Amino acid sequence: MGDRTLDVTAIFDEHRKLLLAVAYRILGEWSEAEDVVQDAYLRWRDVEHAEVENPRAFLVQVTTRLSIDRLRSARSRRETYVGEWLPEPVLTGPAGADGVMELDVADRVAQNDAVSLAMLVVLEALSPLERAVFVLREAFDFSYAEIASMLERTEPAVRQLAKRARDHVERRRTRFETDRKVQREVTEKFMTAAANGRVDELLQLLAPDVELRGDGGGVMRAPRRPIVGADKVARFLRGGLTKEPYASMLQASQLYLAEINGVFGVVAVYHDAPVAAFACEIVDGRIVRIDAVVNPAKLNAVRSVAEVGIPLSPRE
Numbered sequence: 547m548g549d550r551t552l553d554v555t556a557i558f559d560e561h562r563k564l565l566l567a568v569a570y571r572i573l574g575e576w577s578e579a580e581d582v583v584q585d586a587y588l589r590w591r592d593v594e595h596a597e598v599e600n601p602r603a604f605l606v607q608v609t610t611r612l613s614i615d616r617l618r619s620a621r622s623r624r625e626t627y628v629g630e631w632l633p634e635p636v637l638t639g640p641a642g643a644d645g646v647m648e649l650d651v652a653d654r655v656a657q658n659d660a661v662s663l664a665m666l667v668v669l670e671a672l673s674p675l676e677r678a679v680f681v682l683r684e685a686f687d688f689s690y691a692e693i694a695s696m697l698e699r700t701e702p703a704v705r706q707l708a709k710r711a712r713d714h715v716e717r718r719r720t721r722f723e724t725d726r727k728v729q730r731e732v733t734e735k736f737m738t739a740a741a742n743g744r745v746d747e748l749l750q751l752l753a754p755d756v757e758l759r760g761d762g763g764g765v766m767r768a769p770r771r772p773i774v775g776a777d778k779v780a781r782f783l784r785g786g787l788t789k790e791p792y793a794s795m796l797q798a799s800q801l802y803l804a805e806i807n808g809v810f811g812v813v814a815v816y817h818d819a820p821v822a823a824f825a826c827e828i829v830d831g832r833i834v835r836i837d838a839v840v841n842p843a844k845l846n847a848v849r850s851v852a853e854v855g856i857p858l859s860p861r862e
Contacts, residue, residue, distance in 0.1 A: 574633035628764030680711035738860035763841030802855030
């Protein structure tokens with residue numbers, strides 16, 4: 547019995563990263579994704595394994611269905627969320643680090659786009675079924691036949707769901723800067739200018755129609771609606787980061803440059819706990835979108851930033 551249990555667990559662990567990646571993209575919440583994967587393990591443990599021809603397909607199927615069920619219940623909670631709702635940021639940096647969602651696939655650029663906070667926000671407008679189909683097809687390249695089997699739908703129905711989802715995403719998708727050097731340089735300059743309240747420098751880094759979204763969950767101060775426009779965003783950052791409670795908090799925080807959801811961003815760590823995560827989307831060397839998550843309940847997945855991030859000292 548012990549050997550059998552070990553084999554069952556080993557098979558599951560072999561696919562755990564894939565299952566977490568699928569669940570996170572469907573849900574947009576890392577903590578919920580971890581719960582889903584744990585539930586998937588319990589179902590895997592109790593199934594008649596001799597009847598499972600393809601463990602990978604079976605586990606993805608179970609994880610996807612559990613994620614769809616969770617997303618349906620989560621939608622009602624998000625409708626009453628205080629302020630802007632953003633996905634939980636995750637670290638997508640160096641492979642092998644604990645707490646980091648690895649993007650160990652051939653086309654890293656495509657994967658980064660599929661997991662960006664901006665993309666996950668776009669996916670919020672899809673139905674749970676459309677979102678699951680889009681994730682399985684576009685992010686993980688499952689065939690329509692495989693997806694149809696997982697969701698117990700006909701292949702034509704799955705193709706129709708995929709087309710609707712893809713059309714919606716393409717209308718709202720922005721192609722972001724893929725040059726890693728440019729991403730890093732602009733993000734570092736942005737954090738230095740923001741931390742020191744330099745509006746003129748911020749205006750040089752921000753695109754004219756830049757959009758800032760903040761998520762405080764009603765716990766921390768954050769804009770309730772998106773702020774649009776370089777001047778408005780620059781002045782908001784100057785006022786927000788140089789006033790309490792953020793002024794003292796940032797002054798005593800260690801800042802880390804890190805890869806957050808496929809793009810460079812900054813995590814502020816205060817008394818060994820993350821208190822803010824900023825992810826910057828960049829086009830042609832200028833920032834077009836800033837996602838700022840300061841809700842403490844949404845920062846658990848960036849706790850290991852000290853292990854994989856680069857310490858910054860932007861304050862002067």
